Amino acid sequence: MAECSFCSREYSGMNGGFTVFERDGTARHFCSRKCRRNQEMKRDARKFKWAKKQGAVAKAARTPKAAK
């Protein structure tokens, strides 16, 4: 199992998905070409409903850090 670098969705390597190596050697996993393309365009995953990250961020926003 690998986690998509863009949408945070876990996927199995058997069901497609691929790994991209950055110039600095960092490995990025993508579940689909869609995710790879969005990552390349430096799009914010939070703006996409299909990206899991959105929910995580929304949850964090509801919990104020500076709550008294």
Ligand SMILES: [Zn+2]
């Ligand atoms: Zn993905």
